Amino acid sequence: MSPPLSRGFHRRHQTPAGEEGRVPPGQYVTQDFPVLSAGPTPHTPTEKWTFSIKQGGDTEKSWSWDEMRALPHEDVTVDIHCVTRWSKLDTHWQAVSIDTLLAQVEHDAGYVLAFCDGGYTTNLPLPDVTGGQAWVAFGYEGEPLPPEHGGPARLLVPHLYFWKSAKWVRGLELLDHDEPGFWETYGYNMYGDPWKEQRYEGD
Amino acid sequence: MDALDGNAIGGLLQEVFGHEMTAALATCGSCDWVGPVAETMVYVRAPGTVVRCRTCTRVLMVFAEVRGRKCVDLQGLAALQAS
Amino acid sequence: MEGTAVRGRLTWQVATVSELTDETATVRTIDLQVPDWAGHRAGQHLDIRLTGDDGYRAERSYSIASAPGEPVAITVERLEDGEVSPYLTEDLRQGDQFELRGPIGGYFIWDPARDTTPLLLVAGGSGVVPLRSILRYRERTGSTTPARLLYSARTLPDVIYRDELDRYNHDQGVDVIYTLTRQQPPGWTGRTGRVNAAMLTGIAWPASQNPLAFVCGPTSFVEAVAGALVGLGYPPGRVKTERFGATGAPGGP
Numbered sequence: 038m039s040p041p042l043s044r045g046f047h048r049r050h051q052t053p054a055g056e057e058g059r060v061p062p063g064q065y066v067t068q069d070f071p072v073l074s075a076g077p078t079p080h081t082p083t084e085k086w087t088f089s090i091k092q093g094g095d096t097e098k099s100w101s102w103d104e105m106r107a108l109p110h111e112d113v114t115v116d117i118h119c120v121t122r123w124s125k126l127d128t129h130w131q132a133v134s135i136d137t138l139l140a141q142v143e144h145d146a147g148y149v150l151a152f153c154d155g156g157y158t159t160n161l162p163l164p165d166v167t168g169g170q171a172w173v174a175f176g177y178e179g180e181p182l183p184p185e186h187g188g189p190a191r192l193l194v195p196h197l198y199f200w201k202s203a204k205w206v207r208g209l210e211l212l213d214h215d216e217p218g219f220w221e222t223y224g225y226n227m228y229g230d231p232w233k234e235q236r237y238e239g240d
Numbered sequence: 241m242d243a244l245d246g247n248a249i250g251g252l253l254q255e256v257f258g259h260e261m262t263a264a265l266a267t268c269g270s271c272d273w274v275g276p277v278a279e280t281m282v283y284v285r286a287p288g289t290v291v292r293c294r295t296c297t298r299v300l301m302v303f304a305e306v307r308g309r310k311c312v313d314l315q316g317l318a319a320l321q322a323s
Numbered sequence: 324m325e326g327t328a329v330r331g332r333l334t335w336q337v338a339t340v341s342e343l344t345d346e347t348a349t350v351r352t353i354d355l356q357v358p359d360w361a362g363h364r365a366g367q368h369l370d371i372r373l374t375g376d377d378g379y380r381a382e383r384s385y386s387i388a389s390a391p392g393e394p395v396a397i398t399v400e401r402l403e404d405g406e407v408s409p410y411l412t413e414d415l416r417q418g419d420q421f422e423l424r425g426p427i428g429g430y431f432i433w434d435p436a437r438d439t440t441p442l443l444l445v446a447g448g449s450g451v452v453p454l455r456s457i458l459r460y461r462e463r464t465g466s467t468t469p470a471r472l473l474y475s476a477r478t479l480p481d482v483i484y485r486d487e488l489d490r491y492n493h494d495q496g497v498d499v500i501y502t503l504t505r506q507q508p509p510g511w512t513g514r515t516g517r518v519n520a521a522m523l524t525g526i527a528w529p530a531s532q533n534p535l536a537f538v539c540g541p542t543s544f545v546e547a548v549a550g551a552l553v554g555l556g557y558p559p560g561r562v563k564t565e566r567f568g569a570t571g572a573p574g575g576p
Binding site for chain 3: 244275323
């Protein structure tokens with residue numbers, strides 16, 4: 038038996054005309070920037086912040102906040118897609134390419150596991166964080182990235198569902214196997230391609 | 241964003257456990273905290289629902305809805321006792 | 324746990340809007356007709372589910388505003404960026420339908436048979452809704468348990484259920500104290516400013532009377548008040564808390 042329709046009720050945001058091609062299946066466009074979180078917002082002061090690349094239990098390379106900010110960075114404009122079905126078009130970030138960071142480390146890893154303040158993790162294949170597809174973002178819309186959106190810095194990997202763009206990122210662990218992160222452990226897809234609607238395990 | 245508490249997922253808990261659970265006593269698997277599920281920290285705006293210990297913030301329970309089916313992971317709890 | 328109100332599987336049922344009452348400029352009470360309603364306890368809430376004609380669904384939780392024994396009603400505050408609350412407070416009409424399930428909750432409940440010590444109710448904004456259910460139930464059962472409601476609102480026009488709350492008086496064993504945090508009417512002699520330890524010191528029942536406190540409102544409000552009550556000697560187990568989204572309802576707008 039189908040549920041009663043709530044007369045006149047509709048979702049708050051509609052995809053703007055002409056933008057449908059930019060929106061993956063099952064998504065709708067929002068003008069907001071919803072704050073989704075699995076835990077309390079960390080507040081790491083930049084004086085204490087570091088970003089590390091680890092391999093086999095060792096820290097291969099680490100940058101302080103000042104060192105990270107001294108690296109070449111770029112303005113990036115991308116669409117982002119959350120697994121909870123909202124998409125936001127033309128978001129502007131200021132970010133350091135992961136290519137820049139990985140260039141300073143010798144490795145033959147096939148995968149990375151991003152780790153973050155608060156304990157969150159997420160996994161990605163190495164080819165998905167290189168080739169200009171991924172960044173460490175410290176600025177959003179011209180301002181320092183606010184804590185509720187992942188500041189001081191977050192991962193930005195816009196071609197995958199946004200749970201892969203880990204907030205409060207503190208580093209990448211280089212691995213030879215694909216290790217499920219936080220949401221992947223609870224049934225979300227290991228890869229997360231929004232264009233193939235890879236939301237859950239087995240999609 | 242501020243966390244809610246276990247009251248906010250009363251319906252979800254009853255759906256998953258088949259019984260009212262906000263008054264159930266939870267024991268944190270990481271620290272010594274024992275208290276009603278209603279007094280845990282709950283994050284509902286996420287790909288899933290995350291329930292954390294208010295004392296040590298470690299994850300107690302995670303609920304995810306995968307292809308319409310609700311899944312729950314309780315590994316963070318040492319015990320959960322319905323009243 | 325006794326009573327059909329807390330046991331068993333929750334099922335979605337169809338509710339029909341029977342009456343709409345504007346409480347303030349942004350707050351509306353919705354009386355509902357629910358054919359298989361099992362009754363509820365004071366302080367419980369229910370979940371509602373709206374389905375648009377494109378199949379889009381939204382779920383929210385609302386505290387039950389009416390007392391056990393009265394027809395089920397919810398009170399909803401319209402939140403500016405909300406998706407559901409503007410619909411419920413502006414578009415909904417008598418006869419409209421949506422799904423609901425409930426009653427829900429076994430912790431944030433006042434039971435006059437069990438809870439006979441002085442009652443302290445502390446409300447932040449729309450957190451007054453479940454506490455009003457408790458006060459109405461106290462009256463319906465003829466309870467003589469002394470009760471005090473401390474209700475924090477931005478302005479006097481924002482006070483929900485004002486006429487009803489103003490009718491309580493000390494002789495009936497109920498004190499209602501407002502504190503207006505943003506603006507007061509001319510000549511206001513009542514309290515102003517946020518609820519804090521100093522204000523509670525003068526209003527909360529002494530811990531020696533083994534009072535039972537219910538605190539409801541936005542998360543930051545609840546944390547501040549609960550912390551202050553524990554500081555006044557209330558055992559944590561005697562301070563029941565229910566946090567609403569910073570935006571006003573359990574679970575969000």
